[in-house]
Amino acid sequence: APVQLRHLLWDASQRPMYQQCARDFERLHPGVQVRVQQQGWDDYWSSLSTGFIANTAPDVFANHLSKFPEQVDNGVLLDIAPLAQRDRVDPAAYLPGLYDNWSRQGRQYALPADWDTVALLVNLDMTRRAGIADEALQRLDWNPRDGGSFGRLIARLTRDEADRDALDPAFDKRRVKVFGYQTPAAGGMMGQTEWSHFAVSNGWRFQDAPWSQVLHYDDPRLAETLDWLAALPRRGVSATPQQLGRLGAETLFTMGRVAVVPIGAWMTGQMARQLKFPHAWVPLPVGPGGQRTSMMGGIGHVIWKGTRHPEQAWQWVRYLGSPACQQVVAQAGVVYPAIRGLAEVALQAQSRLGADARVFLATAQGKTFAPPIVANAAEINEVLDSAMQRILFSGEPAGPLLREANRQARALAAR
Amino acid sequence: MIAEVNANNISAMTDHEAPAQAAWRTALPGREAWTAWAMIAPALLGFVLFYALPALRAVEISFTDWNLLRPPRDVGWANYQRLWHDERFWQGMKLSLGYALMNIPLQTMLGLGLAVAMDRLTRSLFVKSVVLLPYLLSNVLVALVWLWMLDPALGAVNALIEQLGGERQPFFSGADQALATVAAVNVWRHMGLVAMLFLAGLQNIPRTLYEAAAMEGASEWQMFRRITLPLLRPVMVFVLVTSVTGSLQIFDTVAVTTKGGPQDATRVIVHYIVQNAFGFLKMGYASAMSMVLCAVMLLYTVLQMRLMRADQNDLA
Amino acid sequence: MDHASPNPPPGLGRLLAWAALAAMLVLTVAPLLVMLKTAVEHPQALYAHAADWWPSEPTGVNFVRVAGGLDAEQSLALGGSGAEVNFVRALLNSLLFTALVVILQTTNSAMAAYAFARLEFPGRRLIFGAFIGSMMLPGVVLFIPNFILIRDLGWLGTMAGMVAPFALMSGFSIFFLRQFFLSVPRDLEEAALLDGASHFYIFRRIVLPLSTTPLATIAMLTGIGAWNEFFWPFVVSPGEDMQVLPVALQAFKSQTPQGQIDWSGLMAASTITVLPTLLLLMVFGRRVVESVQFSGGR
Amino acid sequence: MASVELQSAHKSYGNAVTVLRDVNLAVADGEFCVFVGPSGCGKSTLLRSIAGLERLSSGRLLIGGREMNDVAPARRGVAMVFQSYALFPHLTVYENLAFGLTLAKVDKAVIDAKVQEAARVLQLQPYLDRKPKALSGGQRQRVAIGRAIVREPGVFLFDEPLSNLDAALRAQTRFEIARLHRSFGQASTIYVTHDQVEAMTLADRILLLHAGEAVARHGSVAQFGTPLQLYHHPRSVFVAGFIGSPKMNFLPGTLLSAGPAEARVRLRCGTELTVAADAQRLTPGAEVQVGIRPEHAEAGAGTQHLVREVLWQERLGDSTCLYLDSGTPGLPWVLRVDGRACAEPGQRVAMSLPASHLHLFDADGWALERRVDIADQSLALTA
Amino acid sequence: MASVELQSAHKSYGNAVTVLRDVNLAVADGEFCVFVGPSGCGKSTLLRSIAGLERLSSGRLLIGGREMNDVAPARRGVAMVFQSYALFPHLTVYENLAFGLTLAKVDKAVIDAKVQEAARVLQLQPYLDRKPKALSGGQRQRVAIGRAIVREPGVFLFDEPLSNLDAALRAQTRFEIARLHRSFGQASTIYVTHDQVEAMTLADRILLLHAGEAVARHGSVAQFGTPLQLYHHPRSVFVAGFIGSPKMNFLPGTLLSAGPAEARVRLRCGTELTVAADAQRLTPGAEVQVGIRPEHAEAGAGTQHLVREVLWQERLGDSTCLYLDSGTPGLPWVLRVDGRACAEPGQRVAMSLPASHLHLFDADGWALERRVDIADQSLALTA
Numbered sequence A: 001a002p003v004q005l006r007h008l009l010w011d012a013s014q015r016p017m018y019q020q021c022a023r024d025f026e027r028l029h030p031g032v033q034v035r036v037q038q039q040g041w042d043d044y045w046s047s048l049s050t051g052f053i054a055n056t057a058p059d060v061f062a063n064h065l066s067k068f069p070e071q072v073d074n075g076v077l078l079d080i081a082p083l084a085q086r087d088r089v090d091p092a093a094y095l096p097g098l099y100d101n102w103s104r105q106g107r108q109y110a111l112p113a114d115w116d117t118v119a120l121l122v123n124l125d126m127t128r129r130a131g132i133a134d135e136a137l138q139r140l141d142w143n144p145r146d147g148g149s150f151g152r153l154i155a156r157l158t159r160d161e162a163d164r165d166a167l168d169p170a171f172d173k174r175r176v177k178v179f180g181y182q183t184p185a186a187g188g189m190m191g192q193t194e195w196s197h198f199a200v201s202n203g204w205r206f207q208d209a210p211w212s213q214v215l216h217y218d219d220p221r222l223a224e225t226l227d228w229l230a231a232l233p234r235r236g237v238s239a240t241p242q243q244l245g246r247l248g249a250e251t252l253f254t255m256g257r258v259a260v261v262p263i264g265a266w267m268t269g270q271m272a273r274q275l276k277f278p279h280a281w282v283p284l285p286v287g288p289g290g291q292r293t294s295m296m297g298g299i300g301h302v303i304w305k306g307t308r309h310p311e312q313a314w315q316w317v318r319y320l321g322s323p324a325c326q327q328v329v330a331q332a333g334v335v336y337p338a339i340r341g342l343a344e345v346a347l348q349a350q351s352r353l354g355a356d357a358r359v360f361l362a363t364a365q366g367k368t369f370a371p372p373i374v375a376n377a378a379e380i381n382e383v384l385d386s387a388m389q390r391i392l393f394s395g396e397p398a399g400p401l402l403r404e405a406n407r408q409a410r411a412l413a414a415r
Numbered sequence B: 001m002i003a004e005v006n007a008n009n010i011s012a013m014t015d016h017e018a019p020a021q022a023a024w025r026t027a028l029p030g031r032e033a034w035t036a037w038a039m040i041a042p043a044l045l046g047f048v049l050f051y052a053l054p055a056l057r058a059v060e061i062s063f064t065d066w067n068l069l070r071p072p073r074d075v076g077w078a079n080y081q082r083l084w085h086d087e088r089f090w091q092g093m094k095l096s097l098g099y100a101l102m103n104i105p106l107q108t109m110l111g112l113g114l115a116v117a118m119d120r121l122t123r124s125l126f127v128k129s130v131v132l133l134p135y136l137l138s139n140v141l142v143a144l145v146w147l148w149m150l151d152p153a154l155g156a157v158n159a160l161i162e163q164l165g166g167e168r169q170p171f172f173s174g175a176d177q178a179l180a181t182v183a184a185v186n187v188w189r190h191m192g193l194v195a196m197l198f199l200a201g202l203q204n205i206p207r208t209l210y211e212a213a214a215m216e217g218a219s220e221w222q223m224f225r226r227i228t229l230p231l232l233r234p235v236m237v238f239v240l241v242t243s244v245t246g247s248l249q250i251f252d253t254v255a256v257t258t259k260g261g262p263q264d265a266t267r268v269i270v271h272y273i274v275q276n277a278f279g280f281l282k283m284g285y286a287s288a289m290s291m292v293l294c295a296v297m298l299l300y301t302v303l304q305m306r307l308m309r310a311d312q313n314d315l316a
Numbered sequence C: 001m002d003h004a005s006p007n008p009p010p011g012l013g014r015l016l017a018w019a020a021l022a023a024m025l026v027l028t029v030a031p032l033l034v035m036l037k038t039a040v041e042h043p044q045a046l047y048a049h050a051a052d053w054w055p056s057e058p059t060g061v062n063f064v065r066v067a068g069g070l071d072a073e074q075s076l077a078l079g080g081s082g083a084e085v086n087f088v089r090a091l092l093n094s095l096l097f098t099a100l101v102v103i104l105q106t107t108n109s110a111m112a113a114y115a116f117a118r119l120e121f122p123g124r125r126l127i128f129g130a131f132i133g134s135m136m137l138p139g140v141v142l143f144i145p146n147f148i149l150i151r152d153l154g155w156l157g158t159m160a161g162m163v164a165p166f167a168l169m170s171g172f173s174i175f176f177l178r179q180f181f182l183s184v185p186r187d188l189e190e191a192a193l194l195d196g197a198s199h200f201y202i203f204r205r206i207v208l209p210l211s212t213t214p215l216a217t218i219a220m221l222t223g224i225g226a227w228n229e230f231f232w233p234f235v236v237s238p239g240e241d242m243q244v245l246p247v248a249l250q251a252f253k254s255q256t257p258q259g260q261i262d263w264s265g266l267m268a269a270s271t272i273t274v275l276p277t278l279l280l281l282m283v284f285g286r287r288v289v290e291s292v293q294f295s296g297g298r
Numbered sequence D, E: 001m002a003s004v005e006l007q008s009a010h011k012s013y014g015n016a017v018t019v020l021r022d023v024n025l026a027v028a029d030g031e032f033c034v035f036v037g038p039s040g041c042g043k044s045t046l047l048r049s050i051a052g053l054e055r056l057s058s059g060r061l062l063i064g065g066r067e068m069n070d071v072a073p074a075r076r077g078v079a080m081v082f083q084s085y086a087l088f089p090h091l092t093v094y095e096n097l098a099f100g101l102t103l104a105k106v107d108k109a110v111i112d113a114k115v116q117e118a119a120r121v122l123q124l125q126p127y128l129d130r131k132p133k134a135l136s137g138g139q140r141q142r143v144a145i146g147r148a149i150v151r152e153p154g155v156f157l158f159d160e161p162l163s164n165l166d167a168a169l170r171a172q173t174r175f176e177i178a179r180l181h182r183s184f185g186q187a188s189t190i191y192v193t194h195d196q197v198e199a200m201t202l203a204d205r206i207l208l209l210h211a212g213e214a215v216a217r218h219g220s221v222a223q224f225g226t227p228l229q230l231y232h233h234p235r236s237v238f239v240a241g242f243i244g245s246p247k248m249n250f251l252p253g254t255l256l257s258a259g260p261a262e263a264r265v266r267l268r269c270g271t272e273l274t275v276a277a278d279a280q281r282l283t284p285g286a287e288v289q290v291g292i293r294p295e296h297a298e299a300g301a302g303t304q305h306l307v308r309e310v311l312w313q314e315r316l317g318d319s320t321c322l323y324l325d326s327g328t329p330g331l332p333w334v335l336r337v338d339g340r341a342c343a344e345p346g347q348r349v350a351m352s353l354p355a356s357h358l359h360l361f362d363a364d365g366w367a368l369e370r371r372v373d374i375a376d377q378s379l380a381l382t383a
């Protein structure tokens, strides 16, 4: 009987392309069958936990940088370094940093599958109506005191029901028709699309180094960034949680109620399909330090240590990281493959959908940073998400909250 | 949940304990006990496997640090010491209690009102079925439907509020209203059940009592206060006991709607325990917390049963 | 209460009571109507017409979608999440789960209840007391050790694991059936005994056939409970192979990270989940109402 | 203190069922009136209509001369004792007795005096603090009566108050009720029962109600009169059969001739009988039925006798019942004779039918007036 | 086909309650024996012990001469008809009748023959396919009997089989049972009832059981004899009081003198009476009780009379009961006289006590033998 492999991922929109890869792989390896299964993000991690505990985890699964340290600690991931060495996997084939994100103390836990950066999505109808030139959008800057040109832009794009913008002294912030900008959520410990790029461009960093227990959430530069963001809803420039509900920033944008949203690269295809008005993906604003920065995240494919077919699982992971599969991934235009040079293929695919998302590649080639990689991340994320919610949605001062949260987070990281 | 407490039944059964009188037992002495053991064997197995041993096991686990992936480590009372100082644990207890305090009075009063209205107005099975319907739906489904109804931006309720000239409300997304919203949703789900229980109680009250009272000149209100309410006491006690123990275990609705948020405003105790168990894989700590919760609930149930015994059914 | 005068003139109080009752009924039904409305709303029309009380362009596409009739690509094109939760499979799982729980629990509980009601054996009172006591244990205490037990049995992610804790007994069912068996006329059993019947024969041929009503009641209560059970199946079998409907709903809800909920799909799936309950209520309304009234809810 | 009068009372539920039709009734001050009749004949309905718990469909109800159709139950000056007693289970005996007065906000001291008095009369003092659950059937019954007494009504209504008691207690409570009635002075009492003995022993007058289709044909009232009127002068076959146990024997025949005081009848079997009744309104040849009570038919060849085979006998000690072959299977004639008398099944016995004990009914079942003097024989010694 | 014999049968539950003590009983082949007694006296227990549904605490039970104490119920050759009929509601009449035979794996054809035969005897053929629910009370009763018949037992046991039927049906089914008993040939029948009439009319012999403390003092058996023996020659005050309704009147007094056929007694009130009984075993001056049944006391100044005030009367039509002041409140003497006779409360009436109708009991309540000839008077015509 053929060897059965189970592959689990969380993003439904990526399933078709990996199924394509699986079919191709099965042709090359007649003795192996791969079942690609999908489970939503909310239950993905607890269902994986159950799998580890129950010895029923998938052989191979998509992993996230913020989640894998705990799995490493619990010893549920297979160290693929020896296999990679044996089969001469070249780390340099991937975009810089992607491969090393998944290694620790000489062990390697994943082959990178894709990468993502963050950009701004802008409603061009609105900017044009406000008389803002498209080029001006490429050179935004930001600082936590007055918000810089980015702050002015989003204030000008905000409109009340009398069509006054937020710079107008008569602006009625209780009757806002269009918000200038929307922070999607609280962002937990990463703030991937929410606040990390602002804070890092303000000179902040998550931790001293990957795996370091020294976390910096108590840094005033993060606090001032968050305080600035938290003030937006109070000024009427962003929706309050009440107004936002469960829709998410993207939906508000789609509905034409928000002019600018930060957006992850993985959303490109979906947004391109949905948007019925002129829009543009533009770079994040430049921070006070003079640089624009973005988190560079990405999926890695890992092998569960309990798999009964480590060799076949490795071959599948290796195939996933190979140009053949990455080509398929690229052509789907959903995400950007981890291998150098294939991003352009993805961009082409996206442009066929009418999306010009080159900015993500440019961002990736600029200054990026990795998400925090730390032990006990699940609990730390809880602590920080709760603090972030209080700051961003209740408008409580960030400083004291973050000091306390950082104390707890460090304690957890050290345990 | 695997087993939910039903304190009322427990008290009821002690009353009905029949004397061991198997008249014909002499007929086939050996066979009878043998048959009996054979017949309770599956249930006994189930009891031992899924109630007795787990209960003991839970105590044992609560003294360990165990994530199920590595062998458990004995930590003595550390988990208990830790929860003593864990603000989030006490916060969870407080939230569960707060939930109960919001949920129970409202659902009891509405249920009673509904029952009285049905009792006076209609015997219609259709009406009863409709009233009971929410209780028959799963927690998850009810939570989802209300999540949609109460969505701040798109929900039908906010649309209605706005049409009526009111302010939009965040409901589940507002830290200050989320718990109340969860409570209200469960009032919606349980109100019909409570009403049916009260209705059964009402219909157990002999009509002649009302006729006798009418002969004595009692007004409608006097009948309600002096006959109906006192005679509904047993149902009332039952409803209160079961809803308190049920409320302290609220989980499903929170898991679906708010996941403990926003800002931990709905991080009720069971959610916190489950989060520790399956989110953070801290089986020992979660078990310790569940032991404390269990102790609190047992204490409450025992107290209530004392009260109930003191207050036996006048109609029985 | 019009116990005193059966044909009173329709007073103001009565009118108010009717109004209150009607309001309650509307409150009960309205969410289900909104659910239905959303389920037949075209996904792309959803946001524009969210506040309407009537679907703008009624369509069955959501049902096709959640039943797996469209592939991810087509779903995405419709503005859905593209997530695939196999509701047909979840429906079958739910049916199987419910049927197994009902049949096994009722059978095993009935046997035990009969032994407790009618047979004499050492330790009878003690064991019965312990069974009753089992109802007092809050589920939250038991789920961790039970979870571990199921894991040790290798039953996580299986139907067996989901069903096991429910299958062998339920303190409530045993108590309920025992009360009824106690009220079965002893004469009947004695008459059979005089005719030479054994205890098991009496149980199977006399007591069970006479107890169809309470058996149906307990089966119904157990069934409703099982159909709606979320937590245990969620913990034991969150994966898509063994998902039951409530778990599938929850999974479907949380498909994309940070994404929006596919409301029209979710409400279509919800509608499918509600249907069996409605059907039950329509066919066995009286029985359901009485069962629930009896049990005081579990 | 109050008479009760019903004029052409009708009661129907919905459109279809007529329960009571054309009831006319006058219960005098201080009278004890008993309603009897087959189950479902409307006894309770009639009583409840008087109480105000049901509404008459038409007709007038007067209590103490005042029209009461639209008066609330509590204001009719009536008190009712329910079959189930309807004691408030959550209140003590004292509170039960005081219930109505408390509602009426009567002064505490007055309430106490009245309750204590009622408790004394009914010997309930030791139980005043108990709940009804802790009382025996008879005691509950007394509390129910006490609740009625306390209200000092003009009319007492009882709906089968004894049917929940066992035989011995029933007899005892029956005497009690009779005694109370006498001591209530002018209050009248209306009492529903289906027990003949109760009706015969308690009533000043009995109202016997029709059931079923007879209601539509003849109205609800079968007969209204003193117990002995109903026993000796039943108005119809229905009344004759209803009162008395074992039941009256009915012998079908044809009228031969009718005089003012005597009629001649030929039975189916050919035997000719003289009946002391005025059958002049019938023409000779008319179908009739002769009735005789088991206790009045004599065994032996005394007067105008029939000889019949014994089907079986029942020797009860004080009396013997002989069941004789009437010719109709399943409908034997019954004779009640002295306890020493006996006759084995199969033996032939003469049954003697004294003219003065015979009843005569026309084809429609209406009685023809008996022409006998049924004088009471006082046993009293002239002291 | 089978006699039933109990030798020194005892039964107690647990250690405390002795229900039956020292029961000796021999029911012959073909005999109809009725157990009566106050509620709770152990009638059912005794019957169920014979059936094997209870176990005697000590003593021997013989059926057809074989000891049966340890034999399983189904193997004792007895069949029982329960008060509730105990029909299996989910089975048809046919299946109910066939139940025992099916269990015994009897051949289908044989079963069918037996069931059809029983159905024929009991006229149940039209109902064989019905469920018990669809039968009337009397029909159900017949099915229950049929289930017993089919087993062809040596002994039929009935536990209050008629108590669920209404009065008319009860009488009818009573005759039916008597008829069936006769037709069963040699099978004996034991029948429990608390209805005196049933006991008197059905029994060949009656077993009257003691209840309460008398069980401990005198054993369970109060008297075992034919119905008329119990009526005319009760062994004790208990038996005399139990049999007959209204109850026998008891008049306390002292023995003056005792001859072989007559005794002289002075009542408390001073009146002296002659009683036709042999009281020679008592010494003059002993406390005694004179008993007289209400139907035997005559009103009027016939023989040795007492004059008493009437407390109340009950005029039942066929007879009148006079309640006379006995001197003990709450315990009036009762006289049953002709229906026409009457006496108002307060009037004085003479009650006459014929020596031949008097019973005499010693201080312990045991009867002294009556010296009268109570001859049956046959009413039969010599055909």
Ligand SMILES: Nc1ncnc2c1ncn2[C@@H]1O[C@H](COP(=O)(O)OP(=O)(O)OP(=O)(O)O)[C@@H](O)[C@H]1O
Pocket: D013, D017, D019, D037, D038, D039, D040, D041, D042, D043, D044, D045, D046, D194
């Ligand atoms: N609410 C009602 N609706 C319709 N029919 C009714 C109602 N109440 C009573 N009846 C019918 O009216 C008739 C008389 O009932 P009622 O209770 O007065 O009889 P009853 O003489 O007291 O009988 P019983 O001796 O059984 O108590 C019965 O046929 C009964 O079915």
Ligand SMILES: Nc1ncnc2c1ncn2[C@@H]1O[C@H](COP(=O)(O)OP(=O)(O)OP(=O)(O)O)[C@@H](O)[C@H]1O
Pocket: B021, E013, E017, E019, E037, E038, E039, E040, E041, E042, E043, E044, E045, E046, E194
């Ligand atoms: N299982 C038992 N345990 C203890 N006492 C019992 C039991 N069964 C019967 N008794 C007692 O034994 C006594 C006799 O009961 P039994 O049923 O034989 O009376 P009975 O003469 O048939 O009464 P009834 O006329 O009411 O049917 C009663 O006092 C009863 O309470």
Ligand SMILES: O=P(O)(O)OC[C@H](O)CO
Pocket: A011, A116, A192, A266, A297, A298, A299, A335, C257
């Ligand atoms: O959807 P993906 O796989 O691109 O990853 C999602 C984000 O990284 C989650 O924060």
Ligand SMILES: [Mg+2]
Pocket: D043, D044, D045
């Ligand atoms: Mg009635």
Ligand SMILES: [Mg+2]
Pocket: E043, E044, E045
């Ligand atoms: Mg009995």
